[in-house]
Amino acid sequence: MKLIYQKSWFCSVKRIHSGELLAEASVLGTELEATGRLKADQSSFEIKDARWEVFRSPAGIFNGSQEAPGLKGTTAYFNAGRDLRREVGEHAGGLARELLAECVKGIIQSETFLFRERGFPTLKSYCEHWRKFQVDTCRYQSNLHRVTRWWNEYVDGLQHGLNLFNRSKNCAVYLLADGLIVHSGFSDSYHELGLLSRLDLAGRVEECSGSFLRAPDQVCFECALLPGRLKGLVLTECAKKQLSEIVGGPQGCEHLVDLAEELRKAVAYTLANIRKGGVV
Structure with a gap:
């Protein structure tokens, strides 16, 4: 490898x-x-x-x-x-x-950390506005009747003063004798998750799994099963819209969509270079 x-x-x-x-x-x-x-x-x-x-x-x-x-x-x-x-x-x-x-x-x-500057008297009032504004946009917002922790409860105690938000995404591709192993990870001030996939040298997904390490509520962790639906797809032939329909939408996670898209781009780049006779 x-x-x-x-x-x-x-x-x-x-x-x-x-x-x-x-x-x-x-x-x-x-x-x-x-x-x-x-x-x-x-x-x-x-x-x-x-x-x-x-x-x-x-x-x-x-x-x-x-x-x-x-x-x-x-x-x-x-x-x-x-x-x-x-x-x-x-x-x-x-x-x-x-x-x-x-x-x-x-x-x-x-x-979230600028709610007063944005005209909301309390964090709770901001979160109530957000719930109405973002209803049915992801698994959390589509299952508010099931969540055990509201957003304001989740961020309570987080200290952000001058620095308000941080986010990192990464992707790595490993070459095997008969395919690729690709890992993509996502971590921000509120979430942490990752994708691990194995593909053949045509770009077809043989295995794909997701993991959540941090998220607002346990209901978000259910999205970890969605990347398995990518199995069998030729990733380089998928548009972002198709990936969104599989791992995003009202019962999915937009951050999973970001990771799947990064994975797709990385595979497209590396396979193109392999076909040209090089590795990178």
């Missing part, structure tokens, strides 16, 4: 001067290194500055830095995707948009 590919993502959201947030997302992997950054108002989440840098990419084709002035005034919240598609598009092969989208996700996740 030989390690032939790695990639890691990291996102953090911090309070900075003058009531602003700084969200940064970085990706570091076998084929590239890049970062994206958003500054936003901590009350309105209005974007004040947006930019990205690509330090390393295949043959240097995406290397360079650029600002996205068209994003100023946009709200870094749900539905920001259309603004990112319009203003950033496919710059750096889509990597720039992906990095800034990670920053937006981070800002959304930091809202």
Whole structure:
């Protein structure tokens, strides 16, 4: 067994001067290194500055830095995707948009520790709003009648002052004589989970299992069974929408979708290089 590919993502959201947030997302992997950054108002989440840098990419084709002035005034919240598609598009092969989208996700996740700035008198009132706003969006939100721990109870006691949110994702591919072993992991301020998969050299999933180490409620841990449904699929032929239908949706977990998509991209990259006669 030989390690032939790695990639890691990291996102953090911090309070900075003058009531602003700084969200940064970085990706570091076998084929590239890049970062994206958003500054936003901590009350309105209005974007004040947006930019990205690509330090390393295949043959240097995406290397360079650029600002996205068209994003100023946009709200870094749900539905920001259309603004990112319009203003950033496919710059750096889509990597720039992906990095800034990670920053937006981070800002959304930091809202738990900004409930007063966002106009909610208590954490409990914020969580009640969130439950109505996000009903049926994941297994937790679709099974509120079964959960034993509300979100405000889960985060009670977590101390976030200047640093509001952290998230890391990683993926590693190992080459076997007759296939691949792929592991992808996810850890943020609220969750921790992973996927482990074995594939043949055509990209077909022979085995896939999920594990949850941290989550808001035991009901979330039930999602660990969903990745088994990927067995038999040729992963490189799957679109993200198909993966979402299998491990995401009202009875799934969006973080599992992220991991499955990272797994798919890693397998596509490594198999393409193997077919070219190289390993990486």
